[in-house]
Amino acid sequence: MTKLKIGTRGSKLALTQCGWVQRQIVAALGGDPAQADETAPLVTISTAGDRIQDRRLIEAGGKQLFTKEIEDALLRGDIDVAVHSLKDMPAADIPGLSLAAIPVREDPRDAFLSLNYGTIDDLPQGARLGTASLRRQAQMLSIRPDLEIVMTRGNVDTRLAKLKAGDCDAMLLAAAGLNRMGLSDHIRSYINPDIHASAPGQGALAIQCRTEDLGAGWMKALHHEATFLCVQAERGALEALEASCRTAVGAYATLTGSQLTLFVEALSADGRTRWQRREMVSNPDAVSARNLGLRLGVDIKAEAGPDLIQYEG
Template identity: 60%
Template structure:
């Protein structure tokens, strides 16, 4: 059994958040010395505390209308700062570019598939949808990318958890929807995807598919934190979030970034679009990660440089 005090985990109450948090709960408990196959030990070592966020409560408006993607993290981060919990499990794509003072992204486990999934009862691919088909999404990035490829589409706002969106698709509220493939897989619903969107042609949200373990600054280097971190994922998402920071990305801007390794080379593509999809600005680059003193910082610098290049090209064309 663990010899140190329990690590209290904060997470949102959605089915997907609880699935992700439960997976990390077992990983954290094991790192603390508990048997991950014994629920009582897991709960004692790393109890899970559910926190409802503004983003969960308000489901009838886009996030940009209620304060941006921070609405999924604000209440949880307040609980961290107040000492009510010891760490939080977030979907990294939901985290703003800046973390509040006193907190840090302490660990990023190995990433799940970062691609967007295309779901429809009428078509296998976006290209197969009929003219003027209704596409449901609450993401400005997905809206802009799909309109860039199919300007005839009727894009309508569709929020809610995964089950809610699938139910709306089944009810005919949309001819197709887009969801993060990672979330579907974590819920055991990966087979619901008709096809997957090419992440180079349409880069996903920065950090999509990755989880972030957020702690207070004093716990960033704790042994249990280091035990669950995955270096290649951490480096790749550092590049993507560098681009996010350079573009001042939020739910008000249509930004995609995708980083991947080919051997020791980290490759990155960054894009931003006007919300109607008519204008797209892209830059790509790479960096050799061999024998670098701080590969994470170098990856972030790559993302910053490409993000700034996109921003210089786009000007105010990507603002709403």
Template identity: 60%
Template sequence: MVRQQPSVVRIGARGSKLSLAQTRTMQLRIAAALGAPPEAADEVAPITVITTTGDRVQDRRLLEIGGKALFTKEIEEALLDGRIDCAVHSMKDVPAELPPGLVIAAVPQREDVRDAFCSKIAPRLEDLPRGAVLGTASLRRQAQSLNRRPDLKIVMLRGNVDTRLAKLEAGEADAILLAQSGLNRMGLGDVPASQIDPFEAPVAPGQGALAIQTRTEDFHAPWLAPLRCPQTALAVAAERGALFALEGSCRTAVGAYARIDGQRLDLVVEALTPDGTRRFRREGAVVLPAEGGERAAVELGLELGAAVRAEGGDALIWTV
């Protein structure tokens, strides 16, 4: 059943500069979908800032305090309580399983998927001096970097994009890794020294994409249709299929990257031991059918993810 077009859509989001930048972009698109001009966006698509546990606790890795769901939990509660009508998340922050009653209703066109290498002393990870300090709170980035450069010293570096860049500037690390998409959305796309090939070092599943989350009954609301990018949704479906198969969380170093050429979807999935010494990788492809393409993408992700999990086993799990 197609629901009646609402007059107002209340948006929930985190309060970081990056979250607000990407949410404001979606706010304008939602306002347009509701038939309102840009200057009326705050009236027809008001933004409610919600502070999450992941935002409040900045001195520990997410795996130590409950995983990346801590970036979505309070926002999802507001959705279920009816205080907001949709949430704008970074897709890579959305856990593999959603709470009952909620759904990813739209996946807009993806930004740059790559990890960005930021440093004042070297143009690439390979060029860092021996024993250099790399700052990251991502277990995946840590493991992939140590796999390529086992001599590096890893320091835990959490915080918003501007906070981590300030720590780099202050010399707390010789280099840091960030998502190029986030830098682009904040107008900082020229900050990185270089970018890392996502096929050589697969990114967090869904990196570069946004997720518009709603209550299940609102999935067919007319205002959502203009926000959807079918190609991005297919690529993200494959990557998140791998995430689900690997039970990916902040306790596993999981990367997945899907690219689409015509009707062909190629997917690479990898998981590493936390110290980067062992790397388990699978590649595959599927020709997407005219109908049921998302199911085929998910199944490929599940297949490759299960193969990686079967080979890596318990060695892939970080124990605190």
């Protein structure tokens, strides 16, 4: 069996996620998941996003800081497949690369963590909330304008250590990462994504390959169509809004039976202004799901105008 080299970031969360994908790929190839490293070895690649911890991503270059080195390795042929957190991927496709599969999604919600408080409403006046996300900042300030936002970068373990050390009174993290790392017991409550939309693609993984390699049998085995349709809609909105770390944008899609519902919002950095759209489409396919996101994103962009871009660095 030809070896399939899988590229990943080196954080504990990235390795945990990629290890799960690795075992799924090996099983789909007819191999023994217990011997996954022999069939589909992991190749750890350091990214600029991992190395830069002292400022927001937009100050250093944006979302592509988590993907560029891995995608370059894929284009060079150093690896055969890349695994990303979909929410870290910019909306624009990279020439020569394609999404090979979107596996079943984990919990897409934001999780509220605190040593002393159960929910965002329980926080005392002027409490310190840790996040590096402009979206999370704006959403929480929209309901708690008294909060002090503490810029908190780093991997999951680093952020949990900052919370324990008292750097902030509470913190927001993606529930999916905590679940995958077996850290769900740190979660005190969840942010309702029907009210405060999650990041587009949050909770989903993206398996990326060279476009010429599309169509391998294992790709179909790992692909989850319902997740794919939801993230197609969310990333359509992302594309229309040109959302990056410069914009406070959320998009959350659900598929119930044959009905896909998409909620999209953009906010001013201080949370005082929110632009929102919610719409449904029946019997969606990849094109209609994406078009729904594009349409709602375009509507919000037209309404918000130049106020949409909130952070210029």
